[in-house]
Amino acid sequence: MNQISICMKFVQLSFVIGLVALVVTATLPSCKKTDLSDGRDTVRGIWGTVACYDENGNKESDNSDIYINVRCVDTVGSDLNNILDTTYTITPNLKGQWELVKPCAGWYFLEFSKSGYCKNMIYAHRYDTSKADTLETVYLAKRSQGAVEIDSVTISESVLSIYRTIYFTKGSTYSLSTWYFFGKDESVSDENYEYSYVSGVSTGSTTHQTVVRKAIDKLLEAGFKEGETVYVRAYCDNARAVSYQVDGDKWLYPNLLEGSKVFSFVIPESDEE
Numbered sequence: 001m002n003q004i005s006i007c008m009k010f011v012q013l014s015f016v017i018g019l020v021a022l023v024v025t026a027t028l029p030s031c032k033k034t035d036l037s038d039g040r041d042t043v044r045g046i047w048g049t050v051a052c053y054d055e056n057g058n059k060e061s062d063n064s065d066i067y068i069n070v071r072c073v074d075t076v077g078s079d080l081n082n083i084l085d086t087t088y089t090i091t092p093n094l095k096g097q098w099e100l101v102k103p104c105a106g107w108y109f110l111e112f113s114k115s116g117y118c119k120n121m122i123y124a125h126r127y128d129t130s131k132a133d134t135l136e137t138v139y140l141a142k143r144s145q146g147a148v149e150i151d152s153v154t155i156s157e158s159v160l161s162i163y164r165t166i167y168f169t170k171g172s173t174y175s176l177s178t179w180y181f182f183g184k185d186e187s188v189s190d191e192n193y194e195y196s197y198v199s200g201v202s203t204g205s206t207t208h209q210t211v212v213r214k215a216i217d218k219l220l221e222a223g224f225k226e227g228e229t230v231y232v233r234a235y236c237d238n239a240r241a242v243s244y245q246v247d248g249d250k251w252l253y254p255n256l257l258e259g260s261k262v263f264s265f266v267i268p269e270s271d272e273e
Contacts, residue, residue, distance in 0.1 A: 057239025
């Protein structure tokens, strides 16, 4: 078993406990304001950007009071009894830029938070100190307002069509995205599903009726079978849809509103003999 496998095995076993450690300020200096300049180290380090979005899905300019809880986990050599486990907190600059200056090697878990916004996270990023890693932008978005209902579901020529109505309940024009969760029983939800999909953004002020189409092949690739009954539930989200990983196979969707009623359909069997 190589070092990465050993380390990841340890991470999976300790992750639940480690989440508690993310919110505890460690003995290392915390809340350090990151100063990114043209002279930053381009050989070693981890850096990225965080962006905030309001409840209407519009990008905001205020990037103050954002906290990034950093946890680094690794083994020293391949000895599981000798574990490096470090936590500390940093904050980005006013442009939303952040940097870990010359960090040690290991698996990095970064939790992003700001009061009034739903959390986001980077899970198990491996840093080996041999290069500079620039990570994708992390989004913090406020929970929006609205609702979605599935009106009907049809299948034609191996394409699934989901007819939906979005209700914009705020009373002004704004944007929402919609998540669809597919499962094998009526209890399908954002916590119990086999396959998830987020559709494009819809903008309106009262109601919006539209259809979303998805190839049946995507469901087959996710483990569903021909002739099987599939259940689907829809949820509204901020226009800046956010999801993040919290374990090897578990994802969270922090901004979801109340889910729709569940619809079911049967995947047709092919005519091939």
